[in-house]
Structure formats: C-alpha cells, structure tokens
Amino acid sequence: MDQQPGVACQRRLCVLIATLLKRRKGEAAVKYVIVVTGASSGFGALTARRLAEAGHTVYATMRETGGRNAKQVEAARKFAAEKNVDLRTAELDVSSQESADRAVQQVLAAAGRLDIIIHNAGHMVFGPAEAFTRNSLLRSTTQTSSAPSE
Numbered sequence: 001m002d003q004q005p006g007v008a009c010q011r012r013l014c015v016l017i018a019t020l021l022k023r024r025k026g027e028a029a030v031k032y033v034i035v036v037t038g039a040s041s042g043f044g045a046l047t048a049r050r051l052a053e054a055g056h057t058v059y060a061t062m063r064e065t066g067g068r069n070a071k072q073v074e075a076a077r078k079f080a081a082e083k084n085v086d087l088r089t090a091e092l093d094v095s096s097q098e099s100a101d102r103a104v105q106q107v108l109a110a111a112g113r114l115d116i117i118i119h120n121a122g123h124m125v126f127g128p129a130e131a132f133t134r135n136s137l138l139r140s141t142t143q144t145s146s147a148p149s150e
Helices: 007-021 042-053 070-083 097-111 134-145
Strands: 033-036 057-062 087-091 116-118
Touching: 033 042, 033 097, 042 057, 042 070, 042 087, 057 070, 057 097, 070 087, 087 097
Parallel strands: 033 057, 033 116, 057 087
Antiparallel strands: none
C-alpha cells in the first residue's frame, strides 16, 4: 500500500481527519466510536488506522471478510495488536440494507453507541458508457454518494 501512487495525498487526508478528531492539550479525552466503510484498502484502510491511532474505537468495514478480504481483516487485527489500538473489523456491503443493519447492530452490541460514520465505500463500473443502461449508472452513482438503495 505504501508505494501506490497518491499514497502521500491519502496519508495527508487521513492525518487531517485524525487531527480534527484528536483532543487539544488540556481538553478531556473524547473517544468516538467510528465506522469506516470500504476499509479493506486505500483511503478507507488508512483512515481507519489513523483514527484508531488517534485513540478512537474504529470499525473498518468491508465486504467478504471471510473470503477475498480475509487477509485485510488479519492485517487490521495485526495492526491493532502491534500499535495497541482499538481497530476492529466488521462485514458490511453498502449495497445491501440487511448487511448495513447487521453491521450497525454489531457495533451497537459491542460498543453501546455509534458516533460517526465515514462513508468511503464506492462502486465502480468499467467500460464504455454506452455499455451501461441509464439505470445501472444511476444505481452506481447512488451507491457511491448516498445511502444504500434497495
């Protein structure tokens, strides 16, 4: 992840977010419970890690935690253990309301509250625009920029 183009920019953004949520000297510690969607890699993974390092309880959510993202789940667990931070993972597919409901219930059951959601997950389509219907492109845009659609 460290050698990918744009990582320096991603790191600056993650540090900015973590800094905004960090307490100022002399202030009481504020520890938020945060869900970051699309946290298997890229902005999502970096944001989740930086927020955990800033002292928050962070749920790095992603699809297929027992399948294709099992290595990312293990990497998050290892990061949390090495850095002694509260970084957890949860299964969440933002295109499924049932999945979103399960993830929120998991967080509430474990942490008792949910303070912040950072919606980072996106849905991409590849190919010429002519290959997609208007509805499929609209659905992709809606999933990336708003709440889950049925």
